[in-house]
Amino acid sequence: MAAENQEKPDGPEATVKGTSDRSRHFITSLARGFEVLRSFRPGERFLGNQEIARRTGLPKSTVSRLTATLTELGYLKHSKNLEKYYLGTAVLSLGYSLLGNMEIRQIARPMMHELADHAQASVAIGARDRHEMVYVENCRCSATSFTLRLDVGSHIPIATTAMGRAYLCGLPDRERDHLLDQLRVRNGSDWPKIRAGFEQALREYQDRGFCLSVGDWQKDVNAVAVPFVPADGSEVFAFNCGGPAFQLRRHMLEDNIGPHLVALVRNVQAEAYRRH
Numbered sequence: 001m002a003a004e005n006q007e008k009p010d011g012p013e014a015t016v017k018g019t020s021d022r023s024r025h026f027i028t029s030l031a032r033g034f035e036v037l038r039s040f041r042p043g044e045r046f047l048g049n050q051e052i053a054r055r056t057g058l059p060k061s062t063v064s065r066l067t068a069t070l071t072e073l074g075y076l077k078h079s080k081n082l083e084k085y086y087l088g089t090a091v092l093s094l095g096y097s098l099l100g101n102m103e104i105r106q107i108a109r110p111m112m113h114e115l116a117d118h119a120q121a122s123v124a125i126g127a128r129d130r131h132e133m134v135y136v137e138n139c140r141c142s143a144t145s146f147t148l149r150l151d152v153g154s155h156i157p158i159a160t161t162a163m164g165r166a167y168l169c170g171l172p173d174r175e176r177d178h179l180l181d182q183l184r185v186r187n188g189s190d191w192p193k194i195r196a197g198f199e200q201a202l203r204e205y206q207d208r209g210f211c212l213s214v215g216d217w218q219k220d221v222n223a224v225a226v227p228f229v230p231a232d233g234s235e236v237f238a239f240n241c242g243g244p245a246f247q248l249r250r251h252m253l254e255d256n257i258g259p260h261l262v263a264l265v266r267n268v269q270a271e272a273y274r275r276h
Helices: 003-005 012-022 028-038 049-056 060-073 089-100 102-121 163-171 174-210 250-275
Strands: 076-079 084-087 122-130 132-139 155-157 211-214 219-228 237-244
Touching: 003 012, 003 084, 003 155, 003 174, 028 237, 049 084, 049 122, 049 132, 060 076, 102 122, 102 132, 102 237, 102 250, 122 163, 163 174, 163 219, 163 237, 174 211, 174 250, 219 250, 237 250
Parallel strands: none
Antiparallel strands: 076 084, 122 132, 122 237, 132 155, 211 219, 219 237
């Protein structure tokens, strides 16, 4: 079990312990319950207690109590034939409530569809989830099949993607430095290259209002992204436009799609400000 935690320095149990040290209001058992739910991944419907224990770093006896409780509450379902658990519909209710109350999605969606068709690519909004970005909205071009197959709920890295880099650019300096330090520890020997990529992205953002990832995340994927920084100081988001490298060349991202994405984000900010 110790080896498991060493492989995941930012893993669930480390997160629980680190947070409890900072706040006397932190409820460890509640946090562990959420970690059980987080252990389910796309494409993997069923997990047993032993698999959940391995992924969370929690004792199997603790996991057994948590899965039993979550099953009673409807957040998990139990397959008697497989003796394994799967996510219940109560989890969907939580996510639906979050997305339904995220006003930025409603404001941005028509503009995103327009840009997706113009670029013949995908346009998405992402928010931070620990050391990754998670899609909270995604629009694809309706006229081509050559688009990224990422849906709402998909996760991509912060460190090497245009969306992640844009998110970092939008953070206050202190928050950015703290997150960069976590990414440094997490990425080990890859960090010098990752750091250089981010510093280049920061220069791009300061000069032109957007930043790029040209084959840095996946060699056949290019993207441009812009941070969305709410005027009220709430959560930072990032907008991106990405697609196959053969379709979205660097010069297209720099000269055409990037400026369009900057204008889109400004229009979303203006509309959000008008509504409030």
